[in-house]
Amino acid sequence: MNLDYIIPNNWSILEEGFEPTHVKASESLFSIGNGAMGQRANFEEKYSGPTFQGSYIAGVYYPDKTRVGWWKNGYPEYFAKVLNAPSWIGINITVNNEQLDLFACKDVKNFHRELNMKEGWLSRSFVATLQNDIEVEVKTKRFLSLDLDEVGAINYNITPLNSDAEITFEPYLDSGITNEDTNWDDKFWDTLKVSHENHQAFIEAKTMKTDFYTCTFMESEVFIDGKSVLIEPDFTSDANLASFKYTYNVKQNETYTIHKFGGYTVDRDHEKNELVSAAKATLDKAKTAGFSKLLDDQKQAWAQIWDMADITIEGDVKAQQGIRFNIFHLNQTYLGTDETLNIGPKGFTGEKYGGSTYWDTEAYCIPFYMATKDQSVARKLLAYRHNHLQKAIENAEKLGFTNGAALYPMVTMNGEECHNEWEITFEEIHRNGAIAFAIFNYYRYTGDFSYIPEMGLEVLIGISRFWHQRVNFSSQKNKYVILGVTGPNEYENNINNNWYTNYIAKWCIDYTLETIEKVKEGYADDYERILGKTKITHEELALWKKVADNMYFPYSEEHNVYLQQDGFLDKELITVADLDKSQRPINQKWSWDRILRSPYIKQADLLQGMYFFEDQFTNEELERHFDFYEPFTVHESSLSPCVHSIQAAKLDRMDQAYTFYLRTSRLDLDDYNHEVHEGLHITSMAGTWMSIVEGFGGMRVKNDTLSFEPKIPAQWEGYSFKVNFRHQIITVSVSQNETQFKLEGDKDLTIYVDGKEVAISPNNMVTV
Structure with a gap:
């Protein structure tokens, strides 16, 4: 059953009423981030019910040793994991020695939660009756600063309603955390030192294996009815915990408030031995500004983002809420300030997919960032791939390729392949094509050719060398074929001649040959440098051209369409409309064996190619292929509905385009795929933007x-x-x-x- 508790609103994500079965989903939906760090919307106070705790630092990861049943040559040694980082948001609260815990309270009413997307903050309010019959009203607000991106701020208010009460705030830091997603239950963090000074506390910790050094920090101050109260807190600590206790006798209807500032300093930005001093400097800035000023600055920073990125929709609140939700989370995840970072499919909202970089960035995200920010942001994403070219060459070498052939990883944190499902690691090689397409797309949109002689051509040459070596010549077909692949549609594994893969391989080679000539003519110095580095020869280029000119594409004369792969027509072609609804989603109801033998398409595959290269196909060809393949598409990938929405709009099928738009924009808000508790689908959110801008x-x-x-x-x-x-x-x-x-x-x-x-x-x- 889809989620239906999120209240439609133009600028906010709203939840009314406390329902424990919604907690994990809401922790995803109400997540906050600022590009440098992010966190699921976990409660500040203790919560003993089912919860998925998650705080994440951009670029900090752990190489979790690969776990497979049968090792194969070429397997990555590890699967990189985004790490649940030491937590700084916690505030234990006791009222007359009774702990506030919504899961354990006698009664919770007037529960209201809001993620204000316009201004970039998260709030909650509720009235709770504790086991000791004290009734309290709680109001909280929290945000991660865009201006001071190492710090977040919490304003937590509690008011006893039916009697006076002794209330204790216990803000704490906790490095004794674990990942939800782990292969071997390894210890990911090593706590080095717990310390405090006045009202500030610090936990210095490093990741195991990767040795990222971090300092998690906090500082708090308390108020009664808005007036500062000087309380000398009790400090306690153990190997992984630091906490202060601020106790006050609060009169009935008085409001006791704590402002807590916390966050991370990381050795990606500071020297290892200066993390605590950097944390102190950051806390001083935050404390000097104060919660209200930081919040005003937050509103201003988001106003600037929205001024460029907003899409307005009149007359359809659900559609408006959906697109703003998508744009908001894209900007929470990546702001283009650091070219060593990229965009993970879950962003800062969960741990699935390891938080790493996929082909989603090039296929879906770059158009959004090119158009809603300065082109330098998209250039950084392209530079990220160039910086990892040598790793891509090494990845190909592990699989037996030579001569500088480059296979970019399906999943990566540092350029090294770290995905361990063979049908994806070895076979989903179409990702190479998306990276080449992004170079073409960037130049087409920005007119900035300089990236190509500086960096891009070397990437294109490595990718084209891979395609040249990956084909086989079929004497039976008298054509070049590509065997044993998985296309974007991951419901067909180890197939031959996936049309999308073959087509993008041919296109890559043709585009690289064209680009080499352009650089040769206009950028002589760069051309000589690249020639010297890659040792490219005319003979090699001639062999590439022979492959591109003689690529095989499976085709059905009967249906007058290209086939997704050689064996597609061997399947029992029952459409999705004739599939029992109780069998959906098939990835949760069927065995993998049954899925692979079915005609069902997880995501746009052949249609993805017609989206990328639509200038090379007529509208009649698109319509024919859309009508043939769309009825078999189950859209169980977040990356699927947006492409179908764009193509339906191109074909003037606006009702269908609108249905697909709603599905992509509200994929998480309405939990179409029954998995929102695991985190949000960040990279597909850029496809939602495309479905309006490129589709409608x-x-x-x-x-x-x-x-x-x-x-x-x-x-x-x-x-x-x-x-x-x-x-x-x-x-x-x-x-x-x-x-x-x-x-x-x-x-x-x-x-x-x-x-x-x-x-x-x-x-x-x-x-x-």
Whole structure:
């Protein structure tokens, strides 16, 4: 059963009423982050019910030794895990020596939780009756600062309603934490030192194996009815814990408040021996500013983000809430300030997928960051892959490839492959193609070719060398084939001639050959440097071209469509509509054996290729393939509905496009795949943005300029979005009757709307 307790609202995620069965899901949905760290929405006070505790630091991971039943040559030694970091948010609360614990209270009423996406904070309020019959009202607010990204702040208020009470706040740090996701129950953290000074406490710890050194810190102050109270707290500690106790006799209806500042300093940003002093400096800044000023700064920082990234939808609150939820979490996860970081599929909301980098970044996220931020942010994501090129070459060498062939990892933290399912590690090689496509897509959108001679061409050469070596020549077909692969549709493993893989391999080689010539003609010094480094020869390039020109693509004359793979028509072609609903989702109801023999498609596969390379196919071809494959697609990957939404809009099937849009935008809010308790689907959220901008807005780059084919769902009165195109910001506003374009910048811009040329001038609205 899908979640239905999240209240529709334009700017907030809202929950009313305390329901323990919703706690884990809400911990995911209400997660907060600031690009440098993040945390699930765990309660500050003790909670003895089922919970998934999670605090995470960007770039800090552990190489959890691979666990498989049968070791195969080429297997990664480990699966990198994002780590549940030492926790700083905890505040134990006792009322007349009775611990506040919502799971143990006699009664909880007026429970309200809000994630305010406009201003970037999380709040809760409730009235609880403890076992000792004291009734208290609690109001909390918490955020992770965008300006001081090493620090977070908590404002926790408690008011006794039916009597005076002795109340103790016990803010604490805890490094005795574990991961939900672990292969061998290893100890991930080694606590080095617990210390305190005045009202500040510090836990210095390092990760095992990877030796990331961290300092988790906190400082607190308390108030009565808003006035500061000087209490000398009791400090206690053990090997993994540091806590202060602030006890006060609170009168009935008085409000006792604690402001707690906490966070992390990490040796990725500071010297190992300066982590505590850096923490003190950060705490001093936070304490000097105070909770209210930090919150005002937070609101301002989010206002700047929303000014560029917001998409407005009129007349459909659920659709509006969905897109803002997606945009909000993308910005909580990655802000483009550090090119050593990337975007994990769960961001800071859970541990599934290890928190590592997948092909999702290149296929889905880069378009969002290119258009809603400065292009330098997308360039950093591309630089991340170039910085890992040597590791990609080593990954290929482990599988027997030579001569600088590069296979980028399916999953990585540091450029090294760390995924240990053979059908993905060895076979889902299409990820190489997404990285090459992102280089092409970046240049197409930004017009910045400089990345390619500086970094990108070396990446393209390594990828093309891989494709050249990965093909087989079939004398039977008189074509080059690619055997033993898994495409984006992971419900077909170890198949031959996956159309998407074959097509993107051919495209990569053709694009690399074209790019080599362009660099040779216009960037002679870079060309000579790359030539010297890669030892590329004309003979090698000729062999590549032979492969690209003679690639095999499975095709059905009967159905007049390309086939997903050689054996697709051998399956029993029962559509999803004829599948018993009780069997869904099939990945939770069926054996893997049964799934692999079925025709069901986890995510857009062949249609993914037609999305990437739509200029190379007619609308009639797209329609034919969409009509053939969509009925077999179960969309059990978060990456699937957005592509179908974009293509349905292109085919003028707006009801279908709208249904897919709602599914992608509310995938987590409505828990379509029954797994939101594990964390959110961060990378697919960029696909939601694409489903509006590229789907309904019809935005493309054609002939070096922006082109739009605006459409609008019948359910909406209007929608608008902004894109930053080559340092000029265009606002697009679509209603049921017209589309308006407004340009910010200092020069005119020519765009195309429904194929017709339209000139727009700065600050001059144009209506089409």
